[in-house]
Every structure is written in structure tokens, then in C-alpha cells.
Amino acid sequence: MVFLRVNNVKKSFDGKKVLDRVFMEVNKGERVIIKGPNGIGKTTLLKIIAGIITPDEGSVEFYEKPKISFQFQNAVFLPWLSMKENLALFAKDTEMLNNLIEYFSLKDFLHLYPSELSGGYQQIFSFVRTLSVPHNLLILDEPFKSLDPEMKKKEKNILKKHLEDKKITLLMVSHQEGEEDKEIADQIFTLA
Secondary structure, eight states, X not given: OEEEEEEEEEEEETTEEEEEEEEEEEETTOEEEEEOOTTSSHHHHHHHHHTSSOOSEEEEEESSOOOEEEEOSSOOXXXXXXXXXXXXXXXXXXXHHHHHHHHTTOGGGTTSOGGGSOHXXXXXXXXXXXXXXXXXXXXXXXXXXXOOHHXXXXXHHHHHHHHHHHTOEEEEEOOOXXXXXXXXXXXXXXXX
């Protein structure tokens, strides 16, 4: 069953064409990884699908009301709030949130502010927050960026389990090579 369709989407910034006639169809529960070189429009496509920016031409159609949870490429937090307060603002699934805090051993970091965390820990907190928001469409923009191999493995494992258990539709930008994407993806969509 089709969940979303991207129809002939075009987008330019300052006269520079970023996306040109993009068509994509994603079925409910499907896991799609979007690949392509830097600057080709992967993040722009995700933002158009999420309704954050509008295309110059074309459309995005959903065949079920989307509940979108989006992890941006760069972790975004309110700098004047602790990590615990940042998570509490958005995370509605407290059981999921508490399980993820325990799984990633984050309890000792909850009192810290975003500026006190490494880039890797900011990414993990961003991932935890994203999974703790109710959703039927999970959009991840380079979620493994800045992670050491052990944390990347843990994040991939929990992502795969979450997708399998909840039958969530996934759109994810990845720069991983080869077999790593095949562990997660049903479909690899390449922008060129």
C-alpha cells in the first residue's frame, strides 16, 4: 500500500537548481535510504516531504495522515535547557524514552546542557528524542554522523528493532557505503 508519493518535485535556491523532476513512491512500512553526492538535494527532499519547505513545482501526497518525527543532520536543542528538559519538551512516549536513556547509558548526562556534550552525544540525544515522539514516518538525516563505531552499532540495532516492532516507514539520508545500508533498507533511492 502506497504511503507517500513525490510527484515531479523541483526546487531551486538563488537560481541554482537543487532538485529537478524528482519522483518517488514509498509504501507503508518501507525503509528507504536516500543517497547521493554532497549538495545534490537529499536534505532538501526530506524537508519538502516533511512540509518544512515547499517545492517550486510538483507535490508530495500522503495516503495516510502522516505523524512525522524528524532527526535533523545537525542536532538542534534549546541551549538554555538541560538535556532532560529538552527531551521532556517533545518526547511523549515516556516508556520508550526511559528505555532508550538506559540503553544508551545517558542517565549521567541528563543534567548537562547541549553545549556541554560532544557532537556524538548530541546526535544520540537527538536520535532518542526522535524515536520518543509518536510517528508513523521516521525521517533521519545522517543519524550516524559523529558516532564512534560502538555507538553507531547500538543506534543501528535499536533502529532496526524499532522499525520491525512498529512497522514504521523510514526515510533516511546516509553516506554509509556498501553492506551497512542493506542491513536497514528495503529500497535505496539515489539522487544524481
